[in-house]
Amino acid sequence: MTNQQQSLVHARGLTKRYANGFTAVDGVDFDVRPGKAFGFLGPNGAGKTSTMRMIACSSPVTEGTLSVIGMDPRTQAREIKSKLGVVPQIDNLDTELTVRENLEMYARYFDIPRDVATKRTDELLEFVQLDERAKDQVEPLSGGMKRRLTIARALINDPDLVILDEPTTGLDPQARHLLWERLYQLKRRGATLIITTHYMDEAEQLCDHLVVMDKAKIVAEGSPRQLIDQHSTREVLELRFTDAVRDNLDGQLDGLADRIEELPDRHLLYTENGERTLEQVNLREIPVESALVRRSSMEDVFLRLTGRSLVE
Amino acid sequence: MTVLAASGRVWQRNWLVYKRLWHRSLAFGFLQPVLFLTAMGIGIGALLTPSSLEAFGGVPYIDWLGPGLLAAMAMQTATFESTYPIMNRIMWGRNYEAMLSTPVGIRSIVLGELGWTAFRIGSLAAVFLVVLALFGIVRTPLAVLAVPFATLVGVAFAACLIAFTATQKNDVGFSAIFRFVINPLFLFSGTFFPLTNLPEPLRAVAWATPLFHGVELIRGSVLDQLDPVTAPLHLAYLLIMFGVGAWFAERTLTRRMAG
Numbered sequence: 001m002t003n004q005q006q007s008l009v010h011a012r013g014l015t016k017r018y019a020n021g022f023t024a025v026d027g028v029d030f031d032v033r034p035g036k037a038f039g040f041l042g043p044n045g046a047g048k049t050s051t052m053r054m055i056a057c058s059s060p061v062t063e064g065t066l067s068v069i070g071m072d073p074r075t076q077a078r079e080i081k082s083k084l085g086v087v088p089q090i091d092n093l094d095t096e097l098t099v100r101e102n103l104e105m106y107a108r109y110f111d112i113p114r115d116v117a118t119k120r121t122d123e124l125l126e127f128v129q130l131d132e133r134a135k136d137q138v139e140p141l142s143g144g145m146k147r148r149l150t151i152a153r154a155l156i157n158d159p160d161l162v163i164l165d166e167p168t169t170g171l172d173p174q175a176r177h178l179l180w181e182r183l184y185q186l187k188r189r190g191a192t193l194i195i196t197t198h199y200m201d202e203a204e205q206l207c208d209h210l211v212v213m214d215k216a217k218i219v220a221e222g223s224p225r226q227l228i229d230q231h232s233t234r235e236v237l238e239l240r241f242t243d244a245v246r247d248n249l250d251g252q253l254d255g256l257a258d259r260i261e262e263l264p265d266r267h268l269l270y271t272e273n274g275e276r277t278l279e280q281v282n283l284r285e286i287p288v289e290s291a292l293v294r295r296s297s298m299e300d301v302f303l304r305l306t307g308r309s310l311v312e
Numbered sequence: 313m314t315v316l317a318a319s320g321r322v323w324q325r326n327w328l329v330y331k332r333l334w335h336r337s338l339a340f341g342f343l344q345p346v347l348f349l350t351a352m353g354i355g356i357g358a359l360l361t362p363s364s365l366e367a368f369g370g371v372p373y374i375d376w377l378g379p380g381l382l383a384a385m386a387m388q389t390a391t392f393e394s395t396y397p398i399m400n401r402i403m404w405g406r407n408y409e410a411m412l413s414t415p416v417g418i419r420s421i422v423l424g425e426l427g428w429t430a431f432r433i434g435s436l437a438a439v440f441l442v443v444l445a446l447f448g449i450v451r452t453p454l455a456v457l458a459v460p461f462a463t464l465v466g467v468a469f470a471a472c473l474i475a476f477t478a479t480q481k482n483d484v485g486f487s488a489i490f491r492f493v494i495n496p497l498f499l500f501s502g503t504f505f506p507l508t509n510l511p512e513p514l515r516a517v518a519w520a521t522p523l524f525h526g527v528e529l530i531r532g533s534v535l536d537q538l539d540p541v542t543a544p545l546h547l548a549y550l551l552i553m554f555g556v557g558a559w560f561a562e563r564t565l566t567r568r569m570a571g
Contacts (some may be wrong), residue, residue, distance in 0.1 A: 078415045086413040092406035096329045109414035111313040
């Protein structure tokens with residue numbers, strides 16, 4: 001089998017340029033394998049949503065190769081869409097219909113027979129824990145419930161591939177965890193997911209494979225663990241100083257770590273062993289206001305690759 | 313799923329929303345012509361002298377006015393339905409975005425919405441015709457043609473306005489459309505007074521505008537005055553308007569939705 005047949009989404013030199021000349025996606029290559037959760041990580045404006053929209057056949061490809069479920073979005077958009085589930089960044093539930101009607105009507109757009117639609121609607125409402133709200137209107141639902149309903153709606157056609165554009169943006173922590181748990185369930189059932197996010201924890205929790213996008217390009221690729229191993233050290237020592245100490249550091253930290261990142265409120269020292277580095281800081285008698293040792297995360301990878309933090 | 317079947321689903325979605333309030337909509341559709349005909353037909357009509365009635369082709373003013381109002385209702389309702397609600401489905405409620413993630417395409421959306429307008433205007437026109445019959449205005453069984461004629465007026469306007477709405481970034485343009493297009497057409501299309509009362513250049517303008525043709529067809533069918541020579545011309549005007557409007561609607565909506 002060729003590469004293209006093994007991957008559900010295959011992109012080479014994929015480019016999106018808008019009518020105003022802005023290049024949102026600039027020649028990216030990636031492959032989404034079946035049964036995996038594939039993540040696009042990057043700050044706002046990195047080109048994640050434009051990439052998603054091309055995969056979902058709702059925005060034409062400007063240049064390059066793109067195949068989705070073995071088909072060409074340029075000529076087979078309708079067939080591709082019938083096998084996709086899409087969770088858009090901004091909810092587009094039908095606020096004039098009830099919760100149940102939203103799913104049943106959506107099933108009709110896919111030409112799913114009524115009896116099948118009713119059965120799937122029941123199952124999915126239970127899956128996203130909204131069965132008790134079936135007869136309610138959409139508007140009074142909380143943000144988390146609306147997102148869950150949108151996810152249920154995206155599953156109504158039993159899709160081969162589910163595309164989720166920033167699924168938890170704007171939700172409170174509890175709602176996010178509930179949503180992650182449902183997505184994790186979905187993964188265990190063997191679904192292929194494509195997720196965009198600008199939350200590192202979300203990417204680490206859900207994604208088997210990640211690409212980091214910045215300024216329309218892919219800047220790194222791999223599993224969350226691989227990315228951290230490749231682009232960061234095992235541990236990070238975070239130091240905070242009083243303003244007076246901070247202004248007079250004059251390179252006193254030099255040589256203590258593989259790399260030092262100076263943020264507005266703290267210094268990050270990238271090192272294999274944070275405790276030992278902290279000992280050395282103390283040996284040099286630098287007055288530290290507070291110190292924290294933690295493992296490297298995707299945030300550090302991102303900082304390293306782009307020179308800025310992910311959520312600004 | 314064919315384009316036509318998918319457009320049926322778009323239609324069905326509107327029906328699902330509408331079926332909760334159809335009785336209210338039709339009751340309103342009944343009441344409004346009753347009020348208008350009472351106020352304008354009986355009230356104003358009573359002031360007209362027999363000699364001035366000649367301008368109306370020798371029929372009582374209310375008989376002349378009623379079918380004109382039916383045509384105007386078709387235009388106004390279709391226009392309203394094709395501005396704010398369509399804008400909602402494009403922008404505020406994002407219904408089309410959701411539909412376009414499914415096998416439903418732009419052409420099906422346009423056809424489904426126009427089919428929906430046809431149903432809405434058709435049912436309102438049928439109610440209106442009943443009112444005309446109750447007022448004793450209907451002269452011939454051919455009057456039932458007023459329903460398809462009014463429906464044609466409705467979809468012709470709806471097609472053009474969907475094309476317009478798809479180009480708008482906010483609803484500011486809509487009040488301009490109502491003020492500078494719909495209201496003048498309402499007043500100067502031979503709805504309330506014969507065009508022969510207008511000065512010659514204005515009369516030519518009125519002939520070129522769409523509502524006039526709808527008024528002629530509907531009045532002709534209700535009062536049994538359809539002219540075999542001019543009626544096909546009026547019909548052709550509205551059919552062409554519908555076709556051109558629908559073609560543009562698909563283009564502008566495609567441009568709007570697929571960036």
